[in-house]
Amino acid sequence: MTKPTFDMDAALQALREGKDLTGKDGILTPLIKQLTEAAMQAELDEHLADKKQPNRKNGSTSKSVKSPAGNFELSIPRDRAGSFEPQLVKKHQTHLTDELERKILALFSLGTSYQDIRMHIEELYGIHVSNGTINVVTDKLLPELQAWRERQLDAVYPIVWLDAIHYKIKENGRFITKAVYTILGLNVEGKKELLGLYLSESEGAHHWLSVLTDLHNRGVQDILIACVDGLKGFPEAIESIYPKTEIQHCIIHQIRHSMKYV
Numbered sequence: 082m083t084k085p086t087f088d089m090d091a092a093l094q095a096l097r098e099g100k101d102l103t104g105k106d107g108i109l110t111p112l113i114k115q116l117t118e119a120a121m122q123a124e125l126d127e128h129l130a131d132k133k134q135p136n137r138k139n140g141s142t143s144k145s146v147k148s149p150a151g152n153f154e155l156s157i158p159r160d161r162a163g164s165f166e167p168q169l170v171k172k173h174q175t176h177l178t179d180e181l182e183r184k185i186l187a188l189f190s191l192g193t194s195y196q197d198i199r200m201h202i203e204e205l206y207g208i209h210v211s212n213g214t215i216n217v218v219t220d221k222l223l224p225e226l227q228a229w230r231e232r233q234l235d236a237v238y239p240i241v242w243l244d245a246i247h248y249k250i251k252e253n254g255r256f257i258t259k260a261v262y263t264i265l266g267l268n269v270e271g272k273k274e275l276l277g278l279y280l281s282e283s284e285g286a287h288h289w290l291s292v293l294t295d296l297h298n299r300g301v302q303d304i305l306i307a308c309v310d311g312l313k314g315f316p317e318a319i320e321s322i323y324p325k326t327e328i329q330h331c332i333i334h335q336i337r338h339s340m341k342y343v
Contacts, residue, residue, distance in 0.1 A: 088111075092108050092109075092112070095108045096108060110148075110152075110153055111153075113148055113153070114153045114154075114155060117146075117155060117169060117170065118155060118156050118158075120169050121157065121158055121167040121169055121170065122158055124165075124167050124168060124169065125138065125158045125160060125165055125167070128160065128164075128165045129160060129165075134162065136160050136161055136162040136164070137160065137161050138158065138159070138160060138161070139159045139160055139161040140158075140159055141156040141157055141158050141159055142156075142157050142159060143155070143156060143157070144156075144157050144170070145175065146170065146174075146175060147175055155170065157170065182218050182221075184201075184202065185198055185202065185210070185215055185218045185219070186218060186219065186221075186222065188201060189215070189218075189219050189222075195212050195215050198210075198215055199211075199212075199215070230277065230278075231299070232299070233299055233300045234266075234276055234296065234299045234300045234301050235266075235268055235269070235300065235301070236300060236301065236302045236303065237269060237301075237302060237303045237304075237305070238266040238267060238268060238269075238276075238301060238303075238304050238305070239267055239268075239269060239305045239306065240266070240267040240304075240305065240306045240307075240308065241264060241265065241266045241267070241276070241304045241306070241307050241308070242263075242264070242265040242266075242308045242309075242331070243262075243263070243264055243289070243292075243307060243308070243309050243315075243319075244262075244263050244309075244310065245260040245261065245262050245263070245281075245284035245289075246260070246261050246263055247259070247260050247261075247284070248261060258283075259280060259281070259282065260280070260281045260282065260283050260284045261278055261279070261280055261281075262277075262278070262279035262280075262281060262284070262288065262289065262292050263275075263277075263278055264276040264277045264278075264292065264296065266304075276296060276301075277292070277295065277296065277299075279292050279295075284312060285312075285314075286312060286313065286314030286315050286317065286318045287314075287318075289312075289315055289318045289319075290318040290321065290322070293318060293319060293321075293322040293323070294322060296322075297322050297323075303323065303325065303326075304319075304323050304326045305326065305327065306326070306327045306329055307319050307323070307326050307327070307328055307329065308329045308330075308331040309328065309329070309330060309331065310330065310331065311330055316328045
């Protein structure tokens with residue numbers, strides 16, 4: 082069993098002095114370290130008890146670990162046969178929990194810049210994360226986003242709103258305008274559903290044709306009413322894919338207002 086190292090009296094005194102529980106030099110960091118090492122020692126004891134071949138403890142190795150409570154050096158116990166791998170902190174694992182990744186993804190989904198994410202994580206946990214690390218974490222979203230974009234849709238939608246919303250974004254050091262083609266559908270159960278988002282340099286009937294073709298390929302066989310703006314050639318693009326659809330011209334802000342309640 083790991084020798085107790087957490088000083089409860091010192092922790093209480095630090096708490097009275099207003100020191101932080103978590104983050105850099107947090108009060109709880111030594112306790113998290115002690116509990117983690119004790120748990121891994123228990124895992125090793127169980128591993129040795131289950132093995133029929135002779136095996137025994139063989140000291141420990143040091144590993145730097147980042148946790149929401151702060152950074153610390155963790156003593157990883159070893160066995161002589163080299164067959165033991167703790168499940169609490171596995172090989173190559175540098176974060177004690179997934180909390181940091183969840184926080185990074187939450188900030189990223191809100192449109193927070195990498196610089197602000199780094200500052201926020203360092204302020205909360207006392208941990209410095211690089212742009213490369215943030216990239217690795219956010220890239221985990223890509224397969225999920227791709228699956229969402231390619232998911233099968235219902236065969237019939239009573240009403241579909243189609244609009245391209247223009248945004249100013251920074252690309253290669255300068256601000257440019259991009260069009261995000263947005264398709265909102267009302268399904269047969271009366272619930273609104275975001276059917277797809279498509280990025281383009283500008284809005285045009287030709288690109289809308291490719292968007293509608295993608296909807297058709299994903300299973301949408303019929304649209305009863307299509308709500309669109311007055312873009313030239315737009316009705317013709319819809320009718321080429323959905324010839325029986327009724328076209329309703331809507332004011333742009335009405336379509337965007339509907340988007341708020343998806």
